[in-house]
Amino acid sequence: DAKTTQPTSMDCAEGRAANLPCNHSTISGNEYVYWYRQIHSQGPQYIIHGLKNNETNEMASLIITEDRKSSTLILPHATLRDTAVYYCIVRSNTGNQFYFGTGTSLTVIP
Amino acid sequence: NAGVMQNPRHLVRRRGQEARLRCSPMKGHSHVYWYRQLPEEGLKFMVYLQKENIIDESGMPKERFSAEFPKEGPSILRIQQVVRGDSAAYFCASAEAGTGYQPQHFGDGTRLSIL
Numbered sequence: 001d002a003k004t005t006q007p008t009s010m011d012c013a014e015g016r017a018a019n020l021p022c023n024h025s026t027i028s029g030n031e032y033v034y035w036y037r038q039i040h041s042q043g044p045q046y047i048i049h050g051l052k053n054n055e056t057n058e059m060a061s062l063i064i065t066e067d068r069k070s071s072t073l074i075l076p077h078a079t080l081r082d083t084a085v086y087y088c089i090v091r092s093n094t095g096n097q098f099y100f101g102t103g104t105s106l107t108v109i110p
Numbered sequence: 111n112a113g114v115m116q117n118p119r120h121l122v123r124r125r126g127q128e129a130r131l132r133c134s135p136m137k138g139h140s141h142v143y144w145y146r147q148l149p150e151e152g153l154k155f156m157v158y159l160q161k162e163n164i165i166d167e168s169g170m171p172k173e174r175f176s177a178e179f180p181k182e183g184p185s186i187l188r189i190q191q192v193v194r195g196d197s198a199a200y201f202c203a204s205a206e207a208g209t210g211y212q213p214q215h216f217g218d219g220t221r222l223s224i225l
Contacts, residue, residue, distance in 0.1 A: 032211050043201050043216035093210025096166040097155030
Protein backbone atom coordinates (compact mmCIF):
# COMPACT_ATOMS: atom_id res chain seq x y z
CA ASP A 1 0.00 0.00 0.00
CA ALA A 2 1.08 3.54 -0.72
CA LYS A 3 2.83 5.20 2.18
CA THR A 4 3.60 8.46 0.41
CA THR A 5 1.61 11.32 -1.04
CA GLN A 6 2.89 13.40 -3.93
CA PRO A 7 1.33 16.05 -6.16
CA THR A 8 0.15 14.64 -9.44
CA SER A 9 2.01 17.11 -11.61
CA MET A 10 4.33 20.11 -11.49
CA ASP A 11 5.95 22.51 -13.91
CA CYS A 12 9.36 24.10 -13.59
CA ALA A 13 11.15 26.65 -15.75
CA GLU A 14 14.38 25.48 -17.33
CA GLY A 15 17.38 26.56 -15.28
CA ARG A 16 15.39 27.04 -12.10
CA ALA A 17 15.37 24.74 -9.10
CA ALA A 18 12.70 22.06 -9.09
CA ASN A 19 11.38 21.27 -5.62
CA LEU A 20 9.33 18.09 -5.45
CA PRO A 21 7.49 17.49 -2.16
CA CYS A 22 6.53 14.20 -0.60
CA ASN A 23 4.48 13.44 2.50
CA HIS A 24 5.15 10.26 4.46
CA SER A 25 3.47 10.93 7.78
CA THR A 26 3.34 7.25 8.80
CA ILE A 27 7.00 6.54 8.17
CA SER A 28 8.60 4.14 10.64
CA GLY A 29 11.90 4.62 12.36
CA ASN A 30 13.65 2.01 10.21
CA GLU A 31 12.33 3.21 6.86
CA TYR A 32 14.45 5.14 4.43
CA VAL A 33 13.15 7.62 1.85
CA TYR A 34 14.11 6.85 -1.75
CA TRP A 35 13.60 8.84 -4.90
CA TYR A 36 13.45 7.44 -8.41
CA ARG A 37 12.42 8.91 -11.71
CA GLN A 38 11.16 7.36 -14.90
CA ILE A 39 11.64 9.01 -18.22
CA HIS A 40 9.24 7.83 -20.86
CA SER A 41 10.01 4.35 -22.21
CA GLN A 42 12.96 3.85 -19.87
CA GLY A 43 13.39 1.98 -16.61
CA PRO A 44 13.25 3.80 -13.27
CA GLN A 45 16.45 5.64 -12.46
CA TYR A 46 17.69 5.79 -8.88
CA ILE A 47 18.29 9.36 -7.72
CA ILE A 48 18.98 9.47 -3.99
CA HIS A 49 17.96 8.05 -0.63
CA GLY A 50 18.26 9.02 3.04
CA LEU A 51 17.15 8.27 6.57
CA LYS A 52 17.04 11.52 8.51
CA ASN A 53 19.98 13.65 7.47
CA ASN A 54 19.91 15.75 4.35
CA GLU A 55 21.68 14.13 1.45
CA THR A 56 23.27 15.49 -1.71
CA ASN A 57 24.80 13.83 -4.74
CA GLU A 58 25.61 14.80 -8.30
CA MET A 59 21.98 14.59 -9.33
CA ALA A 60 19.96 16.12 -6.52
CA SER A 61 19.53 17.04 -2.88
CA LEU A 62 17.15 15.40 -0.45
CA ILE A 63 15.80 17.44 2.44
CA ILE A 64 14.03 15.46 5.17
CA THR A 65 12.13 17.30 7.90
CA GLU A 66 13.20 16.78 11.48
CA ASP A 67 10.07 14.75 12.28
CA ARG A 68 10.66 12.76 9.05
CA LYS A 69 7.04 13.11 8.03
CA SER A 70 7.88 14.83 4.77
CA SER A 71 10.75 15.40 2.39
CA THR A 72 11.67 17.44 -0.66
CA LEU A 73 13.74 16.43 -3.65
CA ILE A 74 15.60 19.37 -5.14
CA LEU A 75 16.95 19.44 -8.67
CA PRO A 76 19.12 22.57 -8.46
CA HIS A 77 19.10 23.59 -12.12
CA ALA A 78 16.36 21.80 -14.03
CA THR A 79 16.92 20.95 -17.67
CA LEU A 80 14.53 19.67 -20.31
CA ARG A 81 16.00 16.21 -19.77
CA ASP A 82 14.68 16.24 -16.21
CA THR A 83 11.10 15.97 -17.51
CA ALA A 84 9.95 12.68 -16.01
CA VAL A 85 7.71 11.04 -13.42
CA TYR A 86 9.33 11.23 -9.98
CA TYR A 87 8.56 8.63 -7.35
CA CYS A 88 9.03 9.05 -3.61
CA ILE A 89 9.19 5.69 -1.84
CA VAL A 90 9.65 4.65 1.77
CA ARG A 91 11.07 1.25 2.52
CA SER A 92 12.63 -0.65 5.37
CA ASN A 93 15.50 -3.11 5.08
CA THR A 94 13.05 -5.99 5.52
CA GLY A 95 10.91 -4.95 2.57
CA ASN A 96 11.74 -6.68 -0.68
CA GLN A 97 10.00 -4.42 -3.08
CA PHE A 98 9.79 -0.78 -3.93
CA TYR A 99 6.20 0.39 -4.14
CA PHE A 100 5.80 2.74 -7.09
CA GLY A 101 2.68 4.82 -6.66
CA THR A 102 1.56 7.40 -9.19
CA GLY A 103 4.42 9.81 -8.57
CA THR A 104 4.75 13.43 -9.69
CA SER A 105 4.91 14.20 -13.38
CA LEU A 106 7.45 17.01 -13.67
CA THR A 107 7.50 19.04 -16.86
CA VAL A 108 10.46 21.36 -17.40
CA ILE A 109 9.42 24.27 -19.58
CA PRO A 110 11.86 26.05 -21.90
CA ASN B 111 20.30 2.70 -16.30
CA ALA B 112 23.68 1.42 -17.42
CA GLY B 113 24.62 -1.89 -15.90
CA VAL B 114 21.43 -3.95 -15.72
CA MET B 115 20.95 -5.53 -19.11
CA GLN B 116 17.63 -6.83 -20.29
CA ASN B 117 16.88 -8.58 -23.54
CA PRO B 118 15.13 -8.56 -25.76
CA ARG B 119 13.97 -4.93 -25.58
CA HIS B 120 10.86 -5.79 -27.52
CA LEU B 121 9.18 -9.17 -27.80
CA VAL B 122 6.11 -10.08 -29.82
CA ARG B 123 4.26 -13.31 -29.18
CA ARG B 124 1.00 -14.83 -30.29
CA ARG B 125 -1.54 -16.01 -27.76
CA GLY B 126 -0.60 -19.41 -26.41
CA GLN B 127 3.13 -19.08 -27.05
CA GLU B 128 5.85 -18.83 -24.43
CA ALA B 129 7.80 -15.69 -23.59
CA ARG B 130 11.28 -15.71 -22.05
CA LEU B 131 12.71 -12.51 -20.70
CA ARG B 132 16.34 -12.28 -19.64
CA CYS B 133 18.08 -10.07 -17.14
CA SER B 134 21.78 -9.76 -16.38
CA PRO B 135 22.33 -7.87 -13.11
CA MET B 136 24.98 -5.28 -12.52
CA LYS B 137 28.43 -6.63 -11.80
CA GLY B 138 28.70 -7.65 -8.19
CA HIS B 139 24.95 -7.69 -7.59
CA SER B 140 23.48 -10.92 -6.29
CA HIS B 141 19.85 -9.82 -5.80
CA VAL B 142 17.41 -9.63 -8.70
CA TYR B 143 13.87 -8.26 -8.74
CA TRP B 144 11.22 -8.37 -11.47
CA TYR B 145 8.46 -5.77 -11.87
CA ARG B 146 5.64 -5.38 -14.37
CA GLN B 147 4.24 -2.10 -15.64
CA LEU B 148 0.91 -2.00 -17.42
CA PRO B 149 0.18 0.99 -19.67
CA GLU B 150 -0.41 4.20 -17.73
CA GLU B 151 0.24 2.47 -14.39
CA GLY B 152 3.09 2.28 -11.89
CA LEU B 153 5.48 -0.60 -11.56
CA LYS B 154 4.21 -3.63 -9.64
CA PHE B 155 6.55 -6.01 -7.86
CA MET B 156 6.52 -9.60 -9.04
CA VAL B 157 9.41 -11.59 -7.58
CA TYR B 158 12.72 -11.31 -5.74
CA LEU B 159 15.51 -13.82 -6.28
CA GLN B 160 19.01 -14.49 -5.11
CA LYS B 161 21.33 -16.97 -6.78
CA GLU B 162 19.41 -20.26 -7.14
CA ASN B 163 16.73 -19.15 -4.65
CA ILE B 164 13.35 -17.48 -4.86
CA ILE B 165 13.08 -15.24 -1.82
CA ASP B 166 9.71 -13.55 -2.36
CA GLU B 167 7.23 -14.34 -5.11
CA SER B 168 4.24 -12.64 -3.54
CA GLY B 169 3.57 -10.57 -6.67
CA MET B 170 3.74 -13.40 -9.16
CA PRO B 171 0.54 -14.66 -10.76
CA LYS B 172 -0.17 -18.18 -9.52
CA GLU B 173 -0.22 -19.76 -12.95
CA ARG B 174 1.88 -19.54 -16.12
CA PHE B 175 4.60 -17.32 -14.63
CA SER B 176 7.92 -18.53 -13.27
CA ALA B 177 11.31 -17.05 -12.55
CA GLU B 178 14.79 -18.34 -11.96
CA PHE B 179 18.23 -16.99 -11.24
CA PRO B 180 20.71 -19.83 -11.82
CA LYS B 181 24.19 -20.05 -10.43
CA GLU B 182 25.56 -19.16 -13.83
CA GLY B 183 23.88 -16.94 -16.37
CA PRO B 184 21.08 -14.39 -16.37
CA SER B 185 17.82 -14.38 -14.50
CA ILE B 186 14.89 -15.58 -16.60
CA LEU B 187 11.24 -14.61 -16.32
CA ARG B 188 9.14 -17.15 -18.17
CA ILE B 189 5.53 -16.73 -19.17
CA GLN B 190 3.79 -19.77 -20.58
CA GLN B 191 0.69 -19.72 -22.78
CA VAL B 192 0.65 -15.96 -23.01
CA VAL B 193 -2.62 -14.04 -23.16
CA ARG B 194 -3.41 -10.49 -24.29
CA GLY B 195 -3.40 -9.29 -20.68
CA ASP B 196 0.28 -10.17 -20.37
CA SER B 197 1.14 -7.27 -22.67
CA ALA B 198 3.23 -4.94 -20.53
CA ALA B 199 6.71 -3.66 -19.86
CA TYR B 200 8.71 -6.00 -17.65
CA PHE B 201 11.55 -4.46 -15.68
CA CYS B 202 14.38 -6.16 -13.90
CA ALA B 203 16.33 -4.55 -11.06
CA SER B 204 19.41 -5.66 -9.20
CA ALA B 205 20.98 -4.79 -5.87
CA GLU B 206 24.10 -5.72 -4.01
CA ALA B 207 24.01 -7.71 -0.82
CA GLY B 208 24.27 -5.71 2.36
CA THR B 209 22.13 -4.11 5.04
CA GLY B 210 18.98 -4.28 2.96
CA TYR B 211 18.86 -0.53 2.36
CA GLN B 212 20.78 -0.68 -0.89
CA PRO B 213 18.87 0.88 -3.78
CA GLN B 214 17.70 -1.26 -6.65
CA HIS B 215 19.04 -0.37 -10.08
CA PHE B 216 16.75 -0.97 -13.03
CA GLY B 217 17.22 -2.04 -16.60
CA ASP B 218 15.33 -0.47 -19.49
CA GLY B 219 12.83 -3.28 -19.62
CA THR B 220 11.35 -5.71 -22.11
CA ARG B 221 8.18 -4.61 -23.83
CA LEU B 222 6.03 -7.64 -24.43
CA SER B 223 3.25 -7.45 -26.98
CA ILE B 224 0.75 -10.25 -27.42
CA LEU B 225 -1.03 -10.53 -30.75
